Amino acid sequence: MALAWVQLFLLAGLLAIPKTTRSLNVSEKCVMDTGTFLREINQGNPKEYAVLMYDAFGKLGSNVKGGNTNRPGLLQQCHSAHGPSFSGQYCQVFLKQGAIQYFVGICVPDSCNEEEVQTMVLYDRFKLGHASLIPPFPSILVNESTQEMFMAHCLSDTVAPDASDVTCLFVCCTMLAIPLAATLFSATVRWRQDRDVTPTTESACLNDVLNQYGTVKTNRSTASEINGSTTEVNDSARCGSPRFPKSCVSQCLRAFSLQTTCRGIFGTSSGFPDGGYSSLNGIRILSLLWIVCGHSAQFPVINNLDNYKDWKKTVERSPLYAFSLSGPVFMAVDTFLLLGGLLSARSLLVSIQRAEDKLSAGLVVGFLFRRFKRIQPLHIFVMCLTVGLISLVHWGPYWFPFIDNLMDCKAYWWGNLLLISNLLPVHEICVPWTWYLSLDFQCYATTPILVYFYRLNKAAFAALAGGLLLMTTLAASLVTGLLRLPVFQPSTLHLFSSTSENYVLYYYVKPHTRYGPFLIGILTGIYLTTKKEQLLKNKWQAALGWLCCLSILAALMGLAYALQGIPAQPSVPHALYQGLHRPMWALAITWIILACEEGYGGFINSLLSFSLWVPLANISFACYLIHPVFILVYIGLQETPIHYTDVNFMYLFLGHLVLTLGTSVVLTVLVEKPYVLLKWNRKAGPVQH
Incomplete structure (x- = not known):
């Protein structure tokens, strides 16, 4: 069937294309090489290069109804074909047929550029009769028989780093070379x-x-x-x-030597002088594992599952798939915001005590600077590493959904450097998953203000905190209601839809809609650091608290499924859930921390305080930053789609996790920890903490 289309294309094309080369803006070299390939493939005993090029074309597969619409072909096989005066070039033609959007991989001579490929495909379809180099889906599968092409994109077999790529690679090499030289x-x-x-x-x-x-x-x-x-x-x-x-x-x-930075990395001490807050390590790591699991499931779903619709039905039918759905999964981000607020308040209060109970401008500047140098070295390293990988790796056909976002680093790197990337339009965020660092730092900067009012006047502090919590709740509710946003952005929501973009642009990454959990964390940190006696005095209080906590967590997960989907009109239930669910989640996690600290955690405290969590918590920041790189590299190198099964996704998650943990140890001791340990003394110069 496919060969018959190529033959029809040959018979009509060889006669018509050369005569219209000038009007079509197709070079003579491209036309001649294409004609050579088509002539060769029509022979009774074609040459090997022509067979490889033809075999590399994307073919129609099974399970179109289940979502297997893309026809990627074989990129490496196409590039391995070498004709008499040209080599194979892999190109993707993006098409639309009815409601289905898909791409087809084709193998053409490398003498043709993207515009010429697009011109020839269009000319083939509209000028040479009904035959087509890319056959449409049959009517039995798709109601609409007419194809519309909106883009052609060719993947080069060579790498050509520009100045920004070389700069990024130099930065990465330098940041790794300094600790090794110091060692x-x-x-x-x-x-x-x-x-x-x-x-x-x-x-x-x-x-x-x-x-x-x-x-x-x-x-x-x-x-x-x-x-x-x-x-x-x-x-x-x-x-x-x-x-x-x-x-x-x-x-x-x-300070940069491995003899210094490796100390304590695998220790099991909680990290706090009094041995408290041990439950935070377990909460941090379980939340991190949840996020890695969610990303491992979400990223392939975006574009390279061959049974996407089957996956969607499975996930939406059962709440047991909460770990592979991005809405509930990313409530783990609110857990991180809560922990960030708690630890920032505690850190500032301890610094004030050491400064003879004085909250000075210099102390605040030092407080913010320590946070900046805590996150930025590894942040910059991962950003440069990602840009460098784009220029050096030979990507497969499924790389295109991510390439534009990651290439924004070359234009909007300053947003990451200044930690304001979440305030930029969503399509301009460099290394998209680092939006959290900008949000976290912006929230972190509010801690001195709240602590100042707490020390100044308790009533003013309560009014300020209550007002901020009310405003962030109203902001989230109003944005959801006015823009008719879903209560979460599920992986089943198309990545490039206007609703998805609005969800991220106006709600998901903005400080005024996400501040609630961090604020609750600040309040929790102030209470735990300054409390004089236990809040829980009786077992019935603890039992009631646990009942409320577990009920809230279950209700938030269940309502996420009850309200899933995009409302057809402004919806009050969607708006209320959106405004309340993140602060409520933070309150439930706060109870777990409080109960564990006051001796009412039971087996949950034993689980969260398990000594294994401590060394994992020491590398958790590197894990968060580097794990999406492994996931995207895996997807970007695929030449064929991934078939969803529970076992496949479990192995993907475990594979990404093992690579992440191993690499994070290296990045922690080589890139992150040296700057954490380095402290500037005005009299003695740089010294170790």
Whole structure:
């Protein structure tokens, strides 16, 4: 059937196209090479290159009714075909037939550019009779028989990085090279000092340690290694700990060395001096796993499932699929906002106590700067890595939905640098999943204001907090009602629809609609840091609290399914749910934290305080930033669609997770932690925290 279409195209095309080359704006080289290919494929014993090119064309497959409409063809096979004066070039022709939009992969000579391919396909359809190089869907599957083409896109077999790509790759290499050089420097200093230590000096060192700590270790160690603290011995160099030169560069290299950044990365300490807040690690990691699971399911659904409609029916039919639906999944983001507010309030209050109970402008600047240098190095690294990958990797046919968004980095990188990317139009966000960092920092900047009013006047603070919570709730409700938005953006909502764009642009990434959970986190952090006695005094109070908490969580998940879909007109239930569900979710998580802190967590506290969560929490920030890169690379390298089954998606999730965890350890110690540890002292220069 397909070969018959090619033959018809040959018979009519070879006669008609050369005569109209000038009017069609198709180069003579393109026409001649195309004619050579078509002539060869029509032979009784065609040459191998022609067979490869023809075989690389996208063919109509089964399960069109279930969503298998794209015909990607074979990109690598097309590129491997080499004719007498040309090579195979893989192009995608984007078509519409009735309500179905799809693309077809074709293999044409590389002497034809995208405009010429589009011209030839259009000329083939409208000028050469009823035959078509790309056969339409038969009428038994699609009511409309007429095809409309709106774009042709060719994927090059070569990479050509521009100046911005080279700059990004240089930044990535530099950020990795500095810690490695610092590690070599530290090792060299330690080796030289070990070489200079005499037996007499070593014996004196061990005697000093014995006298001070009452114990002896078999290997040379600093006092900090013996008592498990960060205390340093004055003559540490004599005892085998490397004594670094006092220069600025040397101190920076020490902070960046792996000998420093690897310490504690796999420790099981909660990270808080009093050992509290251990449940936060479990909440953080379970929320992160939920997000990775949701992204692993959501991203392939956007464009490269061959049974998309079957997946949609399965997901929408059963609430048990909450883990693969993006609405409930991304309430985990509100959990992160809650934890961010709690920890920001606690951090600022502790800093105020250390500053003799004074909230000064300098303290606020330092508070914000520490947050900035905490998130930006790894953020910039991932942004540059993503841009570099775009220019270096030979992508497959399913890369096109993401390429435009990621290429916005070259024009709108400054939005990420200034942490205002969520305020830009949705189609201009560089590395789209980093919108959260901008939102988080904007919310973080409000913590000093609220803490100031808390210390100034409790009544004014309560009025301010209540007003902010009311305004963010009303903003979310009004935006939803006026724009007729769904209560969440499910993966079943088409990525490029106007509703999807409005949902992200006016609601999902904006601080005025997402501030509620962070505000509740600030209030929780202030309470837990300043409380004098326990709130829960009886078991019945704890039982009632757990009943309300679990009921709220169940209701929010259930209502997400009851209200799914786009309302035909402004809907009060949709607006109310949109305005209330995120603060209510945050309140329920707050109860879990409070109950665990006050001894009423039971087995839930044991689960959330499991020591395994601590090292995972240490790399959680890197996990959040890097896991979408693995998912997009996997999708972008696919040449064939993914078939949805529970087992397939489970393996995808586990594969992405293992790669994410391993890479996050490396990024944490090489990129993130050095800047966290580096602290500037006006008198001594850069020193380690």
